[in-house]
Amino acid sequence: MALDRWIAFIILCVASAYAYAAFFTMDQLLPPFMQRNPIWPSTFPKVLSVLAIFTSLVILLGFEAPPERSAEPEIDHRRLGDYHIYQALALLGLMVAYALLLRPAGFLLSTVGFLSIGGMVLGERKFHILIPVAIFATGIVWYLVDRVLGIFLSPLPYFMQGG
Amino acid sequence: MLEGLLIGLQTALSIQNLLMVIAGCLIGTFIGMLPGLGPMSIIAIMIPVAISMGDPSAALILLAGVYYGAIFGGSTSSILLNAPGVAGTVASSFDGYPMSRQGKAGKALTIAAISSFAGGTIGAILLMIFAPALSSVALLFHSAEYFALMVVGLSAIAAFAGTGQVSKALLMTLVGLIMATVGEGALFNMPRFTMGIMDLQSGFGFITLAMAMFALPEALFLVLKKKEMGGDGGGKIENLRITRKEGRAIAPVIGRQSLQGFFVGVLPGAGATIASFLGYAVERNLATKQEQNEFGKGSVKGLAAPETANNAACTGSFVPLLTLGIPGSGTTAILLGALIALNVTPGPRLMVDEPQVFWAVIMSMFIGNLVLLVLNLPLIPYIAKVLSIPRNYLIPFILFFTLMGAYIGQNNATELLILVGFGICATALKFADYPLAPSLIGFILGRMMEDNFARSMQLYDGMSFIIDRPMTLALLVLAALLVVLPSYRARRAAARAKGVSEGD
Numbered sequence: 020m021a022l023d024r025w026i027a028f029i030i031l032c033v034a035s036a037y038a039y040a041a042f043f044t045m046d047q048l049l050p051p052f053m054q055r056n057p058i059w060p061s062t063f064p065k066v067l068s069v070l071a072i073f074t075s076l077v078i079l080l081g082f083e084a085p086p087e088r089s090a091e092p093e094i095d096h097r098r099l100g101d102y103h104i105y106q107a108l109a110l111l112g113l114m115v116a117y118a119l120l121l122r123p124a125g126f127l128l129s130t131v132g133f134l135s136i137g138g139m140v141l142g143e144r145k146f147h148i149l150i151p152v153a154i155f156a157t158g159i160v161w162y163l164v165d166r167v168l169g170i171f172l173s174p175l176p177y178f179m180q181g182g
Numbered sequence: 183m184l185e186g187l188l189i190g191l192q193t194a195l196s197i198q199n200l201l202m203v204i205a206g207c208l209i210g211t212f213i214g215m216l217p218g219l220g221p222m223s224i225i226a227i228m229i230p231v232a233i234s235m236g237d238p239s240a241a242l243i244l245l246a247g248v249y250y251g252a253i254f255g256g257s258t259s260s261i262l263l264n265a266p267g268v269a270g271t272v273a274s275s276f277d278g279y280p281m282s283r284q285g286k287a288g289k290a291l292t293i294a295a296i297s298s299f300a301g302g303t304i305g306a307i308l309l310m311i312f313a314p315a316l317s318s319v320a321l322l323f324h325s326a327e328y329f330a331l332m333v334v335g336l337s338a339i340a341a342f343a344g345t346g347q348v349s350k351a352l353l354m355t356l357v358g359l360i361m362a363t364v365g366e367g368a369l370f371n372m373p374r375f376t377m378g379i380m381d382l383q384s385g386f387g388f389i390t391l392a393m394a395m396f397a398l399p400e401a402l403f404l405v406l407k408k409k410e411m412g413g414d415g416g417g418k419i420e421n422l423r424i425t426r427k428e429g430r431a432i433a434p435v436i437g438r439q440s441l442q443g444f445f446v447g448v449l450p451g452a453g454a455t456i457a458s459f460l461g462y463a464v465e466r467n468l469a470t471k472q473e474q475n476e477f478g479k480g481s482v483k484g485l486a487a488p489e490t491a492n493n494a495a496c497t498g499s500f501v502p503l504l505t506l507g508i509p510g511s512g513t514t515a516i517l518l519g520a521l522i523a524l525n526v527t528p529g530p531r532l533m534v535d536e537p538q539v540f541w542a543v544i545m546s547m548f549i550g551n552l553v554l555l556v557l558n559l560p561l562i563p564y565i566a567k568v569l570s571i572p573r574n575y576l577i578p579f580i581l582f583f584t585l586m587g588a589y590i591g592q593n594n595a596t597e598l599l600i601l602v603g604f605g606i607c608a609t610a611l612k613f614a615d616y617p618l619a620p621s622l623i624g625f626i627l628g629r630m631m632e633d634n635f636a637r638s639m640q641l642y643d644g645m646s647f648i649i650d651r652p653m654t655l656a657l658l659v660l661a662a663l664l665v666v667l668p669s670y671r672a673r674r675a676a677a678r679a680k681g682v683s684e685g686d
Contacts, residue, residue, distance in 0.1 A: 023350070023614035030353060037360060040375060048372070058639040060374055063632045064363050071356040077349045102406040110405060110581060111602060117585060118598030130582065137578025141405070152575065160586065170234060170590045 027078035038068035190541025210251020221252035223397035270454030277484035301490035304440035305497030320530035326638035330657035358621035362628020398605030443491030447498025450510035461491030512619030
């Protein structure tokens with residue numbers, strides 16, 4: 020089965036769960052006075068879920084004529100190994116690590132780490148340029164966001180914040 | 183209208199807003215030049231900055247400046263490297279790149295800049311004429327018509343934006359609408375579909391979604407692709423002049439394409455990409471036999487046509503946004519999200535309630551186009567140096583800015599995990615050729631659509647508003663036709679290809 024049909028299948032499953040929630044779990048919670056209303060919180064979701072299930076079935080069962088392939092796709096997902104897939108995965112992992120470390124390690128440390136490790140993952144080996152650039156850029160961004168725009172970004176690790 | 187113009191001038195000419203236009207155009211040109219980063223990603227990245235400024239006119243001016251700048255920058259990289267940064271400038275590379283191969287890069291850039299300037303300016307004049315007229319009609323609309331109009335807009339987007347497959351675009355729209363129902367709506371005061379997760383109580387963050395759907399997949403594609411994106415950009419840009427003969431050749435092209443591009447841009451779902459391809463094709467058919475042979479080999483007409491059309495279409499796409507509050511493209515959808523976050527609701531009331539926002543944006547379009555012509559064109563040889571930044575530095579920074587954008591909007595680290603999760607989903611969708619813009623438009627319109635639907639249901643005590651209001655019915659029928667017709671025609675074409683005869 021082609022990837023687009025798999026995705027249609029996944030969306031079909033999600034839409035079915037959504038439909039179940041809309042049709043069978045929401046209306047009991049409705050207070051009696053609201054039941055006299057012509058529209059319930061579940062009305063719109065019900066319509067959407069039916070439409071979504073129908074459309075994903077159309078794709079899944081291949082009712083629509085496929086378009087003729089004119090150009091080859093930008094990236095062929097069947098040959099992911101030919102691309103820099105590990106670099107991409109490593110960067111995604113790095114983003115998750117950044118998300119988890121941003122609060123405990125503070126903005127400055129985690130951002131310098133993110134930028135320099137990101138550069139290393141992509142193959143940069145000139146650390147004497149990479150790390151100063153990362154530190155400099157982090158400093159500028161922190162200054163702009165925290166001082167100029169006034170959005171608080173805790174700069175230091177939790178143990179150095181002094182209460 | 184004169185009064186409005188003056189209000190707009192007054193707002194747009196304040197020092198802060200002038201700086202915003204200039205900054206927006208420069209930033210847009212800078213980033214738009216990078217192959218693979220489109221205006222949607224750039225605007226998504228700029229939104230947190232714009233929102234935290236707090237002034238809606240300034241924010242919209244900044245974002246609109248970024249938008250033109252990105253289109254302009256995109257044409258620069260198409261011309262110099264044959265690597266369009268933006269889908270709307272792909273057609274510019276057909277003739278722009280051969281020109282720069284012939285050593286006429288400077289000339290090509292000047293033609294691009296002049297055509298963009300003319301397209302954008304004429305587009306803004308048309309916008310000034312059409313937007314007030316359209317919005318005075320739109321003031322007569324009821325919530326039922328609004329609901330129907332949104333359905334039309336969404337189906338038009340699905341019909342035009344799908345890469346030949348309407349059902350995929352339609353499904354993405356529905357996914358966007360479904361995502362919009364998560365969280366606590368104003369209408370019912372009860373959380374829906376949050377699965378008991380506190381972080382979902384207020385729904386998905388719109389900036390997070392915009393980043394996850396556009397910026398992150400594009401950055402990941404840059405990582406995945408083997409092709410190096412740099413090169414010796416900006417090495418040999420000289421002689422920016424064009425001759426009088428060339429000027430005379432492109433003048434009628436610019437005139438025609440500004441009009442055509444503008445009206446294509448007004449249509450929901452069409453936008454700059456279609457406008458530029460259409461403009462190229464039309465001009466090629468109109469040209470003389472001798473000129474037709476030039477097309478694709480460095481014709482000045484072939485470069486002027488898509489450049490004019492895409493800029494005029496960018497301006498045209500502001501019409502439905504500013505008058506109806508219904509975005510016709512992914513980019514204007516992001517602008518709409520930013521405006522809502524700034525407590526401005528675009529729509530027919532915008533011109534009555536906040537004329538300074540409306541007119542300031544139009545005025546800033548003129549100023550923005552002027553900035554692009556006067557400031558960016560001479561700076562292009564220097565700005566083009568950005569193309570030689572190594573990707574090892576560039577990509578971590580792009581990723582970092584998407585993370586920052588999602589974080590400073592909400593100040594919540596969970597948002598970053600949602601960003602990465604949705605980013606992976608969006609990349610998978612992109613692999614499978616699912617268009618992503620419809621889902622973001624659906625997400626942004628979802629709340630408004632449900633509100634209008636609910637209001638008309640309450641007014642008419644049921645579904646009868648569909649039959650009682652002829653205009654609503656007509657619009658809904660139109661929407662159904664838009665969705666059904668393309669796939670019907672595709673089926674018929676496929677059947678004909680198989681040798682099945684057509685019944686009559």
